[in-house]
Amino acid sequence: MDADECTQQVTDFAYNVFSQACPSRATLEHVTGRWGSLTLGALSGGALRFNELRRHVDGVSEKMLSQTLHALERNGLVHREARPTNPPHVEYELTPLGREVTDQVMSLIRCVEGRMDDVLAARARYDAR
Amino acid sequence: MDADECTQQVTDFAYNVFSQACPSRATLEHVTGRWGSLTLGALSGGALRFNELRRHVDGVSEKMLSQTLHALERNGLVHREARPTNPPHVEYELTPLGREVTDQVMSLIRCVEGRMDDVLAARARYDAR
DNA sequence: CGGGATCCGGCTTGATACTG
DNA sequence: CAGTATCAAGCCGGATCCCG
DSSP: OOSSSSOOSSSSOSSOTTSTTOHHHHHHHHHHSTTHHHHHHHHTTSOEEHHHHHHHSTTOOHHHHHHHHHHHHHTTSEEEEEEOOSSOEEEEEEOHHHHHHHHHHHHHHHHHHHTHHHHHHHHHHHHHO | OOSSSSOOSSSSOSSOTTSTTOHHHHHHHHHHSTTHHHHHHHHTTSOEEHHHHHHHSTTOOHHHHHHHHHHHHHTTSEEEEEEOOSSOEEEEEEOHHHHHHHHHHHHHHHHHHHTHHHHHHHHHHHHHO
């Protein structure tokens, strides 16, 4: 009874990520997932092509990048612009909605990056025990 | 040459998540991971006990919650307070650092929740093709 | 170049059971 | 209550081959 139909009182929102059944949960996972956040972050600087993205997001495989882009496109965060030339020229860029979400993601990334000294210190303390 | 030693020019930060080797990448994944963000979000309202957390984060298993909490504790985001009573009484709460990060996470969650109508519309459009 | 399709090994995840 | 131990299932990710 704590989370049933996206109509819970945990927050005041119609869509509640804390409920398993709520579609916002899936979207959040795409956005925050292993590659989702980094892909959005990479696109925050402007449109990029597939292999540019691949180089920018260190460690991502073709398959995962492709999969991630599809998910982000389906959720309306990324726009795919394909020009039927030869060789093909495909660009990915953030939609207005995507930009909004990405601003939040980048803000989080910057926060984590900026506090890494504290994090590493905490880890050292934890591991010392 | 795009991402080697956390000393890249992609951003101006010493720690660069876009580099595989950078420790901030691992921390970001804990924070944004499937259960990390929801756990932090649950704790943003105040300290909670293990099973309270479990009920709050719908769908998480004992193992994953335990694992997630350990990771967050190790990274200095969550403090674990155990009182050696019987039955045991353990509380988890955000550290100052954790609260800072969680504020960003909650901001992201609120953003996604608030734009779910747009997301669902985009999905419907995408699937219609 | 920009991917889709497939196969496969391995880490991650989720039930379940058990302990203090 | 607050977890750990164990085990099976499954998804992740790499490699490979393919196409337009």
